[in-house]
Amino acid sequence: MTIEVDYRFPAGVDAQKQAKIIAVGQTAGTWNARFTDREATLKSHLGEVISVENDEVTGQSIATIRFPEKNVENDISSLVTMIFGKYSMAGAAKVVAVRLPKEYGLQPQFGITGIREKLGVFDRPLIMAIFKPALGLSAQDHGGIFKEVAFAGLDIIKDDEILGDLDVAPTLERLKACRPIIDAVKQKTGRTVLYAVNVTGSADKLLDKARLLVREGANALLVNVLSYGFSVLQALAADAEINVPIFTHPAFAGAMCAAPNYGMAYSVVLGTLMAYGGADAVLYPAHYGSLPFDKLEEARIRDILRDRNVFPVPSAGIHPGIVPKAVSDYGQDVILNAGTGIMDHPDGPASGVKAFFAALERFNKGESFDLENLPDGVLRKAVEKWGNGN
Template sequence: MNSKYDPIIFSQSESLNLDEYIVATYLMKSDTSDLLMRAGAVAVEQTTGTWMPVPDETEEVRQNHVGRVIGVFPVPSYEAAAPEGEKSSIIRIAFPWKNIGQQLPELLSTVFGNISMTNNLKVLDLEFPKSFTDGFKGPKFGIKGIRKLLDIKERPPVMAMIKPCTGIPIDVIKRQFKKLALAGVDIIKDDELIANPVHAPLKERIIACVEASNEVYEETGHRVLYFPNITDRQDIMLENAKMAVELGANGLMLNAHASGYGALAALAENPDLNVPLLAHPCFAGAMYLGENTGLSSHIVHGKFMRLDGADLVVYNCAYGKVPTLKERYIRIAQSLQSPFHDLKTTFPSPCAGIHPGIVPAMMKDIGNDMVIGAGAGMHAHPMGLKAGVDALKQAADSVLKNIPIEEYAKDHEELQAAIDLWGVYDPNKSIFELTK
């Protein structure tokens, strides 16, 4: 008598050539009486997709294309007996990547397609073989490339964004851009909420900001990277990108999650767009903030963005104004910085509420290969914008010189003023209302 547990679906990882599979790890909560069959249903639903045998689902089709359940682990690890009711488990399913091809949209459709519309199932991790990632070019510049463009060897680059987010006209944007560049900011980006509005059209905005950048370079020799926001539907996005580069923009920014996976890769792999790419995190929370649904943040901000070609990724810092777990923001950085087959590394830029007193804690967590992105932390400095930029750099220097920030501030008035106003990182209190 044949077992109801199909030996093709229920496998050991040692029986597979894992170079041919993407392994997805899920958190599943269920009150099912048959956890194995529930896991098997997920594997089948996202591959051959038939809940009952159909004539053309041959054994050859199943052998080559069905998902394989390679791990089912109740949490806690019950052995002799389990309580009634809903229980948690970790399940691991290997998906033949030949089903998908080397692209992110169909990958997402496979590992979390129809099953995303069920309750209590979250993708904890995705493990990619080199045979799959070889189909992605990844970051064109990466951390080393951006450092070379900026001529910054060791310290974290400092990034600013045009504020307020939207509503200001071209002349104000140009004035602010020049002021930021003169203050010593290394990277200036548009806000995610301004792409091509009537009050500040993209083309006019790029022309104005490039003019301001060139003026500062001629006056001081300081060159900044400018990332205009080219977000739009994908055909217009590509037109925007080419226009931006032709007008002199030396970077491009995309609301990558709102634009759809693969859009960033279309920019990264375009030979006419030889500039670094910045991925903004807006809309990403819809995919990872659920405790029992969605995908883990290190996949969304880390692995996906690196595969798609981001040279710089912005996301929330655990010490800023938006609630974020420390281990999650660190793990995102590790997904961007650590070896990932042959892909270049990507600059993490934990943002949202960054001020000089936070910088040492961030550098202790993720090192100096990060971008310090600040808004009010430089604009609202009591001694002015330039002092705000200097204070951020001084905070980073204190770490590189292995001097406690309070000690270093005694000889650096800009840093001292920032500490007097905002303090240094304290895990027991917060200056931000959203985290209280």
């Protein structure tokens, strides 16, 4: 099996020449007569230019390079080094697709099916919240908020990605404030609520902390993969003690994906690399949210993730009024993740959660989300505040 990568070059770049530079320079490199006896082996490590196609309208070119799988360690970090390590510094070029053998890297330990089994919810989108304000609440405050939303029917909550292991609300204390509520909800309603705890620190301490959190009852984890490293995601995902779903956050993704002609496409980093890196659920911006995001790129991420049973979690600016759009785009296998869209509901976070479920119900009945048709209640108040996505 081989690895195929599409590189896009802007108009004016000699893509044929660049493709050869990549195929050689990112693999064995060149050699001279001193290595004639190693020639066959050296050649077997070279990349190969499969095609170079020029778009006559835009002037852009796409070069496809095939890399030998034996050049890398079946992980994301060595893959990234090979396909775009030194070459990322060579000029304008963007990695727009990476195709990997199915058995490459890691499969999600839980993914869509595993998370649904944990929750016992099989037939609707999952509703997820983010603790807000992001930073500055105490662990007890987190417990208080969690109680409101968990009993209101929420499926999953996560820390804000900004909130590390800080004095104001240490990670283990946040868990300890929330874990009894997970148990109480289970006991009273039979429902499971996941709390994806943000796990941080230097790689060794982060792994130790993740194991400790799981021992202390964490039933999900959140990782800022692009700030901490794909090698950390892999270690977490492959660790026998860390047997809970891993939610990955896209923090810092824009630094490597947002530029038109540099870096990697969002669908590569938040789609392919996360899906083969061991994530169970991947957060990324929704195109109708508060961050600028391309609809087509969002659809690519969705499809790449689902192809590997990874849960897509469109995020940022999500509120009850966008449910019709989101469900039209995603169907049932999606996690709708809202921060202020739940926490800042005029009647409080519990009403924010209920407004999402009211929205799902209304959408399923085919009823309008226009204000003039919405009856009084939590959904109407949400739409009054945040609109209906139109």
